[in-house]
Amino acid sequence: MFVEIGHFALALALGVAVVQTIVPLWGVARNDPALASVGPAAAIACFLLVALSFGCLMMSYATSDFSVENVVANSHSTQPLIYKLTAVWGNHEGSMLLWVLILVLFGALVALSRRSLPAKLRAGTLAAQGSVSVAFLAFTLLTSNPFRRLIPAPGEGQDLNPILQDLGLAIHPPLLYVGYVGFSITYAFAVAALIEGKIDAVWARAVRPWTLLAWTFLTLGIAMGSYWAYYELGWGGWWFWDPVENASLMPWLAGTALIHSTVVMEKRDALKVWTILLAILTFSLSLLGTFIVRSGVLTSVHSFASDPQRGLFILGILIAFIGGSLALFAWRAPLLKQGGLFAPVSRESALVINNLFLATACATVFIGTLYPLVLEMVTGDKISVGPPFFNATFVPLLVPLLLLLPIGQTLAWKRGDLLGAAQRAQIAFGVGVITTLAIFAFVRGGPVLAPLGIGLGVFLVIGSFWEVGERIVGRASGASAILSRAKGLPRSAWGSALGHAGVGISVIGIAATAWGTEAIGMLKVGESLTSGRYTVTLEAVTPRTGPNYREDAARFRITANGRELEPVEAMKRIYTARAMPTTEAGIRTVGLGQAYISLGEPDASGAIAVKLHDKPLILLIWTGALVMAAGGGLSITDRRFRLAAPRRVPGPAALPQPAE
Amino acid sequence: MRAVLHLLVGLLAFSAPAAAVQPDEVLKNPALEQRARGISSGLRCLVCQNQSIDDSDAPLAKDLRILVRERLTAGDSDGAVIDFVVARYGDFVLLRPPMNVRTIALWAAPFLIVLSGAVFLWRRRNRSAAPVSAALTAEEQVRLDELMKRGDG
Numbered sequence: 001m002f003v004e005i006g007h008f009a010l011a012l013a014l015g016v017a018v019v020q021t022i023v024p025l026w027g028v029a030r031n032d033p034a035l036a037s038v039g040p041a042a043a044i045a046c047f048l049l050v051a052l053s054f055g056c057l058m059m060s061y062a063t064s065d066f067s068v069e070n071v072v073a074n075s076h077s078t079q080p081l082i083y084k085l086t087a088v089w090g091n092h093e094g095s096m097l098l099w100v101l102i103l104v105l106f107g108a109l110v111a112l113s114r115r116s117l118p119a120k121l122r123a124g125t126l127a128a129q130g131s132v133s134v135a136f137l138a139f140t141l142l143t144s145n146p147f148r149r150l151i152p153a154p155g156e157g158q159d160l161n162p163i164l165q166d167l168g169l170a171i172h173p174p175l176l177y178v179g180y181v182g183f184s185i186t187y188a189f190a191v192a193a194l195i196e197g198k199i200d201a202v203w204a205r206a207v208r209p210w211t212l213l214a215w216t217f218l219t220l221g222i223a224m225g226s227y228w229a230y231y232e233l234g235w236g237g238w239w240f241w242d243p244v245e246n247a248s249l250m251p252w253l254a255g256t257a258l259i260h261s262t263v264v265m266e267k268r269d270a271l272k273v274w275t276i277l278l279a280i281l282t283f284s285l286s287l288l289g290t291f292i293v294r295s296g297v298l299t300s301v302h303s304f305a306s307d308p309q310r311g312l313f314i315l316g317i318l319i320a321f322i323g324g325s326l327a328l329f330a331w332r333a334p335l336l337k338q339g340g341l342f343a344p345v346s347r348e349s350a351l352v353i354n355n356l357f358l359a360t361a362c363a364t365v366f367i368g369t370l371y372p373l374v375l376e377m378v379t380g381d382k383i384s385v386g387p388p389f390f391n392a393t394f395v396p397l398l399v400p401l402l403l404l405l406p407i408g409q410t411l412a413w414k415r416g417d418l419l420g421a422a423q424r425a426q427i428a429f430g431v432g433v434i435t436t437l438a439i440f441a442f443v444r445g446g447p448v449l450a451p452l453g454i455g456l457g458v459f460l461v462i463g464s465f466w467e468v469g470e471r472i473v474g475r476a477s478g479a480s481a482i483l484s485r486a487k488g489l490p491r492s493a494w495g496s497a498l499g500h501a502g503v504g505i506s507v508i509g510i511a512a513t514a515w516g517t518e519a520i521g522m523l524k525v526g527e528s529l530t531s532g533r534y535t536v537t538l539e540a541v542t543p544r545t546g547p548n549y550r551e552d553a554a555r556f557r558i559t560a561n562g563r564e565l566e567p568v569e570a571m572k573r574i575y576t577a578r579a580m581p582t583t584e585a586g587i588r589t590v591g592l593g594q595a596y597i598s599l600g601e602p603d604a605s606g607a608i609a610v611k612l613h614d615k616p617l618i619l620l621i622w623t624g625a626l627v628m629a630a631g632g633g634l635s636i637t638d639r640r641f642r643l644a645a646p647r648r649v650p651g652p653a654a655l656p657q658p659a660e
Numbered sequence: 661m662r663a664v665l666h667l668l669v670g671l672l673a674f675s676a677p678a679a680a681v682q683p684d685e686v687l688k689n690p691a692l693e694q695r696a697r698g699i700s701s702g703l704r705c706l707v708c709q710n711q712s713i714d715d716s717d718a719p720l721a722k723d724l725r726i727l728v729r730e731r732l733t734a735g736d737s738d739g740a741v742i743d744f745v746v747a748r749y750g751d752f753v754l755l756r757p758p759m760n761v762r763t764i765a766l767w768a769a770p771f772l773i774v775l776s777g778a779v780f781l782w783r784r785r786n787r788s789a790a791p792v793s794a795a796l797t798a799e800e801q802v803r804l805d806e807l808m809k810r811g812d813g
Contacts, residue, residue, distance in 0.1 A: 235715050237715065240710065240711075241710070242709070242710045243709075243710065352781060353781075356774065356777045356778065356781065357774065359773075359777070360770060360773045360774040360777065361770075363769070363770070363773050364769065364770040364773075367766060367769045367770075368766070371763075371765075371766045375762060375763075379762065381751070381762055382750070382751075382752040383751050383752060383754075383757045383762070383763065384704045384710070384751075384752055384753070384754060384755050384757065385755075385757055385766065386702075386704060386710060386712070386755025386756065387712075387755060388702055388755050388756030389755075389756055389757060389766075392756070393767075393770045394770075397770060397774065520681060520682075520683050520686055521683055522683045522684075600682055600683075601682065603684075609682055609683050611681075
């Protein structure tokens, strides 16, 4: 019953989405406000229908309804309830439904947003958003229907893939999708602006919170995925330059550039054409990512050809939306008037340079990801583009960007003083250099690049807060004056300081991985293994039974530099339904570093293979990402985004905002 | 993350994800083992998705790891070992694509893009730099003087 309701609601949502796409635009064209105002109602109805549909699928998972093909393939009656529910998006069909749910959620949020948008802009935005909903609802219904029945129904399901039975999976895809799909709003805003032929600071101010929201969630999603891979896959890596990872990194890089270019547009009415293009490209990269992941085209050309229906459908969507919006851009962009001018040395120029490097970095990931595919199609030659390529190209592009960041952040708008900005950055730079030298002096025989990376990170963290620090301390005296000044600064100023400091924190964590060590050994009970600061002694191996798996838990005593820590367990599991083995790494966190133990195969004598890593400062990588996301979140709550830009009333809020 | 996404599509069936290099493979000589790890991390596991043989648990990756160690123990240089593997499996096995006619576009692209972007911006700067002026125009000066006067009174 639930299943049919869900299926029907999904089909109805497709119909409503068609209305949402066509009617508001028609209303605008005919100057009929009644027709134009259909958009918000349709967007909300569409969301409610898809939410109902999603709820029905969740219900059939919760009750283990094995007459549904999707439930049979991805669930098992003994699975813990939480994994029954997260299994909803642990497969292709269900995760497409989640994708669509988030898409229409954003449409409904725009419809409900109290920020009064110009009527035409709102109608155009909802129509553009609606067209994306139409495409993906049709894709889900026609090629990936999660509600298909199975007759006769089997008595038991095939279990969710054990690797996905983890809290990481519960959190990671929703975060990532909110990020991916959130950029559909900026895309819709850009298309609406192009249709209207008008774009100004009101547009920038309306778009910016949405961009920040999507970016914040994408940051969290990528970080969560990276940490999940680190602890679950058992070889201790945290980023692999894998095509599917690159698929999420590309929109993140483009989105980061977009956040910065909308600042210029909002404050100075410049960079309009470029910002519109970036908004289109960012969501195009999200679509490309979906195509890459869903079609399997990058794994091998052959797997794409063996089931071409889904791949071709998404490819069609890709061509229609990217091609269509770029054609619209080529046609309408020349109509957009250029705004404020600025000197070569200014905050605007610094942000243009930021965009140049971020766009190039994004293009590098794009080319590196797709080159092998194109080369194979054109010449038939197979090559691999792996981590060494990206480390050799991506990293050199990011280093100058990061070095310039603290300087650009203190430049004035319109016309800046390079020497002054450099002077203001010199203390942060000095501390960075001293840190590097100190590490060189005290740590012998380590890798050369790591101290430089740490110095760069320290420079970034201090430099990020320098500007707000100056604005608080420079003009005030006394603790209470400083405090009130700190409160008076716009939240976006704090947000940008935090965001940039987060980058610095991650850089420190990444640089410190170079000091990581590892050791491998066959251990019997009572034997020890040492790597870096940590020594582990195998105490016992105990067989246990979980709800839907059996495991051997190896218990280790662990010491750090001779100091006894809480014992740690690492497991080898067999999930019974699929007879699939997994390992659960044993992790002990000490400060910001971790000891990481993973198990291998036992041998005939009863000894078990153990790999022990010492990972200093590794948590900083993800801490930095969390700080970045916190910065994004703080900026969203900035007062000026909560105000109705077009009809500002005189009052404190109407005072000119200090530049961030 | 990649595993999640791969698994969502059902592209990859992971066999036991675990410490890839097994203790029995490790060479006695630490310097030689270090070199072996370095070489292995640059060689692709041919049956995996973008995984190095150092990270992979596939039997083929294990065979290649052992092969690399055998060649090193026999006294080959790092370059000779890599050449030996490439001769058997082709450029596909290299995670760092070699620079040649077919890959020059790949390697040059990042630097061409950033350079052409910089040149484009530099030329636009010359076109638009002129109107920016820090000094006030005569009109602005008059208006400012007025405002100042009003402020005094």
